[in-house]
Amino acid sequence: MTPEGEQLLRDGLGALSIVPSPEHIQQFGRLHDLLVQRNSQVNLTALKTEHDIVLKHFVDSACCLRGGHLEGDLRVIDLGTGAGFPALPLAILNPELWITPVDSIRKKIDFVRDAAEQLDLSQVQPLIGRAETLGRDPVHRGRYDRVVARAVAALPVLVELALPLLRTGGLLVAQKGAIGEDELDAGRRAAAEVGGEVIAAEPFELPLLGDARSLIVVAKTRPTPRAYPRREGVPTRQPLFWTAK
Known part of the structure; x- marks a missing residue:
């Protein structure tokens, strides 16, 4: 990452009241370079420029820290992590988090695993899988303190996929784009369900x-009632209380 990219990262994180250490900057720089290198070989992300990677992956992922919901020693699962976002930036900024990044695409999880190893993020344990399957697996059902997700699905879909994985008292922290009141209302009803x-x-x-x-x-x-999550693909095709626009 260039000095300009490093300053962009400092400015973006600073706007979130996060002051990155020199080690943080070094790790983000290494992550940027690893992502660019691997993305030239296999398609991991549509974002190509340093500017976009820094702001739309690194800083965007750090926005999940708003509100203090991810502070402390927590067991976290990141649904639909893609090339490791928000999991890898969160692990860099808060090494107390034990994070399981999940994606169904092997090449993306292979990258996340390699990046975590090269960045010495031993608390990151990537997993190939789908939320519907994990949510019915006793190894994962009801085992996590937090579920994080970034721009994964409509809220009622995400709620059905995420809540089975949480212990009672745990939180889903979902970073999305602008959300309409109709989607939010469907999400509220799905959450209650x-x-x-x-x-x-x-x-x-x-x-x-x-x-x-x-x-x-x-x-x-x-x-969560035993009926949820429904079988693979159903939550997306038939969201609870929601008709996709």
Whole structure:
């Protein structure tokens, strides 16, 4: 990463009241270079420029830290991590988090695993899989303190996929674009159905770019009924209380 990219990262994180250490900057720089190198060989992300990677991957991922919901020694699962976002930036900025990045695409998880090893992020343990399957697996069901997700699915879909993985008292922290009241209402109804409650829906802007974002926080208030999550693909095709526009 160039000095200009490093300053862009400092400015973007600074807008979130995060002051990165020299080690953080070094790790993000290494992550940038690894991503660019691997992306030239296999398609991991549509973002190609340093400017976009820094702001739309690194800083955007750090926005999940808004509100202090990811502080402390927590077991976290990142659904639909892609090339490791938000998992890898979160692990860099808070090494107390034990993070399981999940994606169904092997080449992406292979990259996340390699990047975590090269960055000495031993608390990151990537996994190939789908949320519907993991949510029914006793190894994962009800085992996590937090689920994080970034621009993965409509809120009612995400709620059905995420809440089975949470322990009672755990939180889904979902970073999305602008969200309409109809989707939010469907998300509230879906949360009530699968054992939770939407406790925050905060609109904000991506630092330095001004792109519309929302941080949605859903609390797991009771055990998820055994019927959820439904079988693979069904939550996306037939979302609870929601007809995709």
